[in-house]
Amino acid sequence: MLKVEDLYKSYGNVNALNGVTFSLGKGETKVIVGPSGAGKSTLLKCINLLIKPDRGRIFLEGEEITNPSTNENKVRQKIGFVFQEFNLFNHLTVLGNVMIGLTKVKRIPKEEALEKAREVLNMVHIREDLWNRYPSQISGGEKQRVAIARALAMEPVLMLYDEPTSALDPQLADEVLQVIKELSSMGMTSLIVTHEMNFALEVADEILFMSDGRIVHTGSPTELLSSPKHDLAVRFLRLGGINGFLD
Amino acid sequence: MDFWTEFLGSLLSGLLTTLQMILIAAPAGILMGLLLGTMRVYGGRVLSSLALSITAVFRGFPLLVTLFILFFGLSEIKIYLPPFWAAVIGFVLCSGAYISEYVRGSILSIEEGQSLAARSIGMTKLQEILYIILPQAIRRALPSISNEIAYMIQYSSLAFAVGVQEIFSISKTFNSIYFKSIEIFSVLAVIYIILGEISTYIFRFVEKRIRIPS
Numbered sequence: 001m002l003k004v005e006d007l008y009k010s011y012g013n014v015n016a017l018n019g020v021t022f023s024l025g026k027g028e029t030k031v032i033v034g035p036s037g038a039g040k041s042t043l044l045k046c047i048n049l050l051i052k053p054d055r056g057r058i059f060l061e062g063e064e065i066t067n068p069s070t071n072e073n074k075v076r077q078k079i080g081f082v083f084q085e086f087n088l089f090n091h092l093t094v095l096g097n098v099m100i101g102l103t104k105v106k107r108i109p110k111e112e113a114l115e116k117a118r119e120v121l122n123m124v125h126i127r128e129d130l131w132n133r134y135p136s137q138i139s140g141g142e143k144q145r146v147a148i149a150r151a152l153a154m155e156p157v158l159m160l161y162d163e164p165t166s167a168l169d170p171q172l173a174d175e176v177l178q179v180i181k182e183l184s185s186m187g188m189t190s191l192i193v194t195h196e197m198n199f200a201l202e203v204a205d206e207i208l209f210m211s212d213g214r215i216v217h218t219g220s221p222t223e224l225l226s227s228p229k230h231d232l233a234v235r236f237l238r239l240g241g242i243n244g245f246l247d
Numbered sequence: 248m249d250f251w252t253e254f255l256g257s258l259l260s261g262l263l264t265t266l267q268m269i270l271i272a273a274p275a276g277i278l279m280g281l282l283l284g285t286m287r288v289y290g291g292r293v294l295s296s297l298a299l300s301i302t303a304v305f306r307g308f309p310l311l312v313t314l315f316i317l318f319f320g321l322s323e324i325k326i327y328l329p330p331f332w333a334a335v336i337g338f339v340l341c342s343g344a345y346i347s348e349y350v351r352g353s354i355l356s357i358e359e360g361q362s363l364a365a366r367s368i369g370m371t372k373l374q375e376i377l378y379i380i381l382p383q384a385i386r387r388a389l390p391s392i393s394n395e396i397a398y399m400i401q402y403s404s405l406a407f408a409v410g411v412q413e414i415f416s417i418s419k420t421f422n423s424i425y426f427k428s429i430e431i432f433s434v435l436a437v438i439y440i441i442l443g444e445i446s447t448y449i450f451r452f453v454e455k456r457i458r459i460p461s
Contacts, residue, residue, distance in 0.1 A: 048367060077369035087360035091382050091459050101368035104378055136461045147364075154368055 001026040001189050002047065002158055007056035009042055009213075016042040017053065018213030024158070024191055029184040031200040032193045033236050034210035040193040041084075043210070044160045047191070048081045061157060077105060080151030084163040086143040088135040094121070094146050095131045098153050106154070113153075120149040124179045141172030145179055152183075159183065161192040177203075197236055201225065209233055254421050254431065261417040262438065268331065268403055268413065269442075272338035273396050279339055280346025280392070281381070287351045289376060298347065305344035310405055313337045318409040334406035342399050349391035353384035386457055393450035400442045414438055 002024040009017040016039045024030050032040050045051040047058055049065060049072045058066045065075045088097050095117055102113035121131060124145040130138055138146070144164055151159060161180060165173035177199045184190050184203050194200055200207050201221040209217040209232045217230035228234045286298035305313060318333040328336070357380055365375035407416035418435045422428055 050363060050366060073366075073369045073371055075369075076367055079367075081364075081367035083360060083364065083367075085360050087358075087364035089361060089364065089379055089383075091386065100378060101370070104374055105369045134460050136459065150364075150368065 001028070001061060002191070003059040004043075004047065005057045005059075007043070007046060007058065008054045009039075009046060009051065010054060015213050017046065017056075020056070020210075020213070020215055022208060022215055022218070024189060026189055027187040028205045029188075029190040029192065029203055030206045030208060031204040032191065032208045032210055033195070033197070033200060034232070038210040039213040040210055041162050042213075044081070044162050044191065044193060047158075048079050048160055049075055050081070073105075077101075077154050078157050080148075080154060080156035080159040082144070082147050082151055082159065082161045082164050084166050086135070086140070086147045086167070088143055088147055088150070090135055093132050093134055094126065094138065097135070097146055098150050101150065101154050116153055117149070120152040121146070123152065123183075124149045125175075139172060140168045141175040144168065144172075144176045148176075148179060148183075157189065159188055159190045161190065161194070163193050163195065165194065165196060195236075195239075197239065207233075209236070250425055250427065254425075254434075257417045257421070258414055258434070258438070261412055261414040264331070264411060265403055265406075265413040265442075268335050268338065268406060268411070269396075269400060272335050272342065272403075273399060273446075275335075275339045276342030276395075276399065277346055277392060279343030280350050280395075281385070283343060283347035284350025284354060284384075284388075285376060285381065287347065288354045289372065301340075302344045302347050305340040306348075308341075310337060310341050310402055311408055313340060314405060314409050330406070330410040333409050334403075334411050338399055338403065341402075342395050345395050346388075346392055349388040349395070350384060353387040354380060356387060357383050383459075386454075386459065389450065389454050389457075393447060393454075396446050396450070397443045400446060401439060404439075 004020055004022055007017050007020040008015070018039070020039070020043055022030070032043065034040055042051060046053045049070075053066060056066070057064055060075065060078065064070070089100065092100060095114070098117040098120060099110075099113045102108045102116055103110060108116070126142060126145055126149065130142060135143055135146070148164075164180065165176050168176065173196070177196065180190070180192065181199075181203050192200075192203070201224070204221055206218055206220055207224060208215050209230060211232055217233055219229070219233065224233055224237065228237055283298040283302055286294045287302070288295075290298060314333060314337040317328055317337050318330060321328055361379055361383065362375060365379040370378070403413060404415035406413050407419060410416075414435060418431050422431045425431070
């Protein structure tokens with residue numbers, strides 16, 4: 001589904017990505033973990049072509065999307081992106097946020113778009129009485145679930161989540177994580193950047209540890225819990241309050 | 248015919264001219280401001296420089312100079328603009344230049360995340376500007392635009408300098424005949440206040456209608 005080959009990106013003298021290579025199969029969920037500044041967000045933005053990598057190639061469903069002739073807008077329609085700060089369109093209601101991509105980008109008739117919006121809003125458990133509210137009138141957890149619905153409405157083949165719960169308190173974060181977990185279990189191919197180690201262990205098929213723009217360690221949750229082989233993995237498991245592996 | 252009957256009758260015809268000028272120049276000035284402000288931010292090197300030049304020229308010229316160039320200057324190269332249209336075009340250029348700065352500031356104040364989110368769902372740059380950025384930027388610029396239009400109502404009086412028979416021009420003529428400065432210019436001042444208040448009311452109504460609830 002997704003193949004990233006030897007990806008490099010630098011900002012001035014700072015190397016944000018230093019040769020990242022990995023792949024993600026259809027229906028798989030992989031979680032990227034790492035300290036701030038490791039290049040996690042840059043990697044996701046490169047995959048969605050929001051940032052242009054300096055070097056390296058990205059393939060989506062076998063097609064090289066880093067090719068200069070690629071229609072970036074068409075590619076982005078296939079990749080859902082959920083931001084840390086939600087980034088809902090402030091001037092549109094919940095329904096408006098979910099429908100705008102359908103009516104303006106995909107040019108789907110309004111009735112059909114409304115039907116699709118209803119479907120995805122129900123999938124992320126947004127109550128009907130919130131549908132006509134504006135982003136400023138709903139909670140952070142609701143905003144993030146609407147942002148997920150907005151991405152889902154475009155019927156993406158891949159979902160990218162960039163620290164989707166880091167701006168939320170634990171209770172609201174849990175609502176969002178629950179939705180992401182449900183989508184993953186339904187077979188949605190997902191790449192998630194998060195610091196929530198418990199969630200990562202629960203949802204991921206594989207966890208990728210990033211540091212200094214590189215993937216320094218990978219492992220399935222079972223492998224990590226039984227014998228974490230890398231210092232970074234041990235550190236993050238400890239930070240997540242997961243000490244069982246030491247017994 | 249007594250003074251007041253003659254004066255108020257003439258003033259009414261002048262008021263119609265003033266209103267016609269404002270009703271054409273205000274929307275056209277707002278449109279020009281939106282276009283120039285958007286070009287400044289998103290126009291690339293060429294369009295942005297062009298918009299900057301237009302803005303610099305018409306913000307830099309005193310409006311009276313612009314009106315004289317349009318009316319007297321152009322006539323020297325055989326382009327004859329009727330006084331009414333010379334005034335309207337002058338108002339559009341002046342208000343458009345100022346409004347473009349308010350629009351530019353509002354666009355720049357929109358959080359980058361809005362643009363990223365628009366692109367993330369596959370919007371083109373034009374769709375992003377039309378459906379995401381401008382609807383929010385216009386809301387933010389509206390109080391300043393309202394101010395500019397209130398100001399336009401006042402500077403519409405400068406149209407007398409190119410011979411438009413609007414309310415100020417008519418009042419000035421009556422004053423030179425009857426020397427009733429206090430009566431004539433008090434009535435004129437009240438008319439400008441009423442026009443300004445109507446304009447403010449309309450903009451407040453629009454602001455309320457399109458306000459994003461918080």
